[in-house]
Amino acid sequence: MSEPFLQVNAVTKTFGGLHAVFQVSFxxxxxxxxxxxxxxxxxxTTLFNVxxxxxxxxxxxxxxxxxxxxxxxxxxxxxxxIGRTFQVVKPFAGxxxxxxxxxxxxxxxxxxxxxxxxxxxxxxxxxLVDRANVQASSLTLAGRKRLEVSKAxxxxxxxxxxxxxxxxxxxxxxxxxxxxxxxxxxxxITILIVEHIMRVIMNISDRVVVLNFGQKIxxxxxxxxAKNPEVIQAYLGEAPQ
Amino acid sequence: MSRxxxxxxxxxxxxxxxxxxxxxxxxxxxxxxxxxxxxxAISWDVLAxxxxxxxxxxxxxxxxxxxxxxxxMNLCGWSFFMTLPVSALVAxxxxxxAGIPTLRLKGAYFAIATWALARAIQQMVLVASFTGGPDxxxxxxxxxxxxxxxTMLIVVGGVFALNWFLLEKAPFGLKVKAIREDDxxxxxxxxxxxxxxxxxxxxxxxxxxxxxxxxxxxxxxIDPASVLGDMVTDQAVVMAVFGGLGTxxxxxxxxxxxxxxxxxxxxxxxxxxxxYLIILGGVIAASVVFLPNGLWGTITSYxxxxxxxxxxxxxxxxxxxxxxxx
Ligand SMILES: Nc1ncnc2c1ncn2[C@@H]1O[C@H](COP(=O)(O)OP(=O)(O)OP(=O)(O)O)[C@@H](O)[C@H]1O
Ligand SMILES: [Mg+2]
Numbered sequence: 001m002s003e004p005f006l007q008v009n010a011v012t013k014t015f016g017g018l019h020a021v022f023q024v025s026f027x028x029x030x031x032x033x034x035x036x037x038x039x040x041x042x043x044x045t046t047l048f049n050v051x052x053x054x055x056x057x058x059x060x061x062x063x064x065x066x067x068x069x070x071x072x073x074x075x076x077x078x079x080x081x082i083g084r085t086f087q088v089v090k091p092f093a094g095x096x097x098x099x100x101x102x103x104x105x106x107x108x109x110x111x112x113x114x115x116x117x118x119x120x121x122x123x124x125x126x127x128l129v130d131r132a133n134v135q136a137s138s139l140t141l142a143g144r145k146r147l148e149v150s151k152a153x154x155x156x157x158x159x160x161x162x163x164x165x166x167x168x169x170x171x172x173x174x175x176x177x178x179x180x181x182x183x184x185x186x187x188x189i190t191i192l193i194v195e196h197i198m199r200v201i202m203n204i205s206d207r208v209v210v211l212n213f214g215q216k217i218x219x220x221x222x223x224x225x226a227k228n229p230e231v232i233q234a235y236l237g238e239a240p241q
Numbered sequence: 242m243s244r245x246x247x248x249x250x251x252x253x254x255x256x257x258x259x260x261x262x263x264x265x266x267x268x269x270x271x272x273x274x275x276x277x278x279x280x281x282a283i284s285w286d287v288l289a290x291x292x293x294x295x296x297x298x299x300x301x302x303x304x305x306x307x308x309x310x311x312x313x314m315n316l317c318g319w320s321f322f323m324t325l326p327v328s329a330l331v332a333x334x335x336x337x338x339a340g341i342p343t344l345r346l347k348g349a350y351f352a353i354a355t356w357a358l359a360r361a362i363q364q365m366v367l368v369a370s371f372t373g374g375p376d377x378x379x380x381x382x383x384x385x386x387x388x389x390x391x392t393m394l395i396v397v398g399g400v401f402a403l404n405w406f407l408l409e410k411a412p413f414g415l416k417v418k419a420i421r422e423d424d425x426x427x428x429x430x431x432x433x434x435x436x437x438x439x440x441x442x443x444x445x446x447x448x449x450x451x452x453x454x455x456x457x458x459x460x461x462x463i464d465p466a467s468v469l470g471d472m473v474t475d476q477a478v479v480m481a482v483f484g485g486l487g488t489x490x491x492x493x494x495x496x497x498x499x500x501x502x503x504x505x506x507x508x509x510x511x512x513x514x515x516x517y518l519i520i521l522g523g524v525i526a527a528s529v530v531f532l533p534n535g536l537w538g539t540i541t542s543y544x545x546x547x548x549x550x551x552x553x554x555x556x557x558x559x560x561x562x563x564x565x566x567x
Contacts, residue, residue: 094422152429
């Protein structure tokens with residue numbers, strides 16, 4: 001691949017006086033899984049919100065397949081193929097699990113019947129089939145996280161942003177989600193994943209980007225990053241998760 | 242399934258035959274007005290129940306439709322049917338102008354803004370000269386109860402069918418519900434909330450405008466209080482809430498029950514106004530407390546839990562926590 005799939009160029013996002021994300025740059029190649037880590041409040045979710053269009057950056061640029069997408073509204077980016085989950089899950093609580101996913105399927109399958117068929121396939125993949133007709137509000141936390149992923153996947157994204165989809169799951173559930181993420185990679189989806197659980201990040205990421213107080217402090221292979229003194233310092237300074 | 246359709250056809254047949262069975266114009270008027278309230282309640286519910294926006298200025302569109310038809314017939318000499326599309330269009334334009342700023346607001350702020358807008362428009366019509374100000378407007382009388390019965394029936398039946406298709410069958414219904422449930426999540430899934438909310442607003446406003454137009458020609462006299470006052474909106478709200486928001490059939494049932502109740506008071510009790518309002522307030526308070534999903538919502542949830550108990554295996558019930566997959 002000659003051109004990077006996603007380029008984050010010197011992106012800054014401030015809230016009042018606070019630099020939630022400051023001059024962060026990195027690149028993703030198609031098909032890669034990149035882990036985005038950092039202590040609480042490091043700016044990971046904010047960066048997700050900038051990439052997915054929920055915040056316009058104060059400065060800097062984001063290029064997706066060489067197209068400048070900075071400041072474009074989220075629904076346009078979703079249609080371009082950027083799917084995201086929310087750290088604080090956002091199910092359509094009053095609708096059924098199937099309906100939740102169908103809504104996302106409309107982007108690629110505007111007809112109701114085709115969208116429903118597609119949504120069933122997604123639920124099959126994410127293991128929510130037998131919950132398809134229950135209200136999303138009745139799902140457990142693990143179910144809701146699966147639903148977040150299902151909705152994002154129903155967009156048939158080429159870039160997937162996963163914000164702590166493993167945290168809070170028990171080990172069996174976590175393993176299932178990791179398996180799912182790996183199978184998505186094998187389908188060619190490029191994935192940016194935020195996770196506090198090091199076991200997850202170290203096992204599935206091709207590269208890791210580390211943020212601390214909004215700034216990028218390290219980037220590299222999981223192994224190298226884990227040995228980086230600045231990273232260790234950042235995690236010891238705060239409470240490690 | 243086919244029994245359902247037979248019943249539907251029978252029901253439509255009865256509705257079409259009503260004017261030839263009910264000779265007494267008093268009763269025909271009551272049924273005609275009941276249709277109108279069904280239309281107002283279900284059109285209000287498009288925004289309230291499906292999209293999640295409580296519009297306390299719904300009467301604006303009813304009034305605007307009524308005044309557009311009155312002005313065109315009175316001052317321009319148009320025929321009634323020619324005014325209808327114009328009334329619909331004016332209601333649509335007002336909806337866009339009112340919707341763009343107000344639909345950014347959420348919850349109570351939207352309710353207050355639309356209510357304030359309704360009062361402002363009522364005042365504007367009150368002081369304008371081409372609207373007749375406080376004296377209102379008279380329309381050329383057309384005393385043909387059957388005509389208005391059928392006009393209301395066709396319009397309200399059409400609105401009901403359109404809403405049923407768009408909100409219960411077509412993708413649009415799920416899209417507005419997505420916005421109601423979580424607009425951020427909806428946005429991340431490719432939905433443009435501003436556009437969809439505006440479409441819902443139009444679907445809500447235009448029928449109200451057409452109903453206002455028919456009402457004006459039917460009643461032959463309108464003034465700011467009767468078509469732009471609080472009562473139009475308030476009654477539609479009560480009917481929809483009592484019947485069950487976001488269920489389409491619920492607001493229609495609520496409209497019939499509350500309208501008949503009101504008519505009974507009006508016909509048989511002298512102090513009806515005061516008593517009606519007191520009881521209306523009581524009904525709304527009681528239904529919010531005891532029937533939070535409205536009459537129809539409560540009935541269907543009983544039926545569903547019945548079904549679930551009978552047919553669903555225990556493992557897929559919603560309160561089950563032991564499912565290994567989630
Ligand atoms: N909408 C907002 N308004 C003001 N400040 C915000 C907003 N969103 C985030 N912040 C602040 O920006 C900083 C980065 O927050 P962010 O949520 O991006 O961190 P994070 O890395 O995702 O943390 P966590 O691991 O706890 O999820 C924090 O100091 C946070 O308080
Ligand atoms: Mg976060």
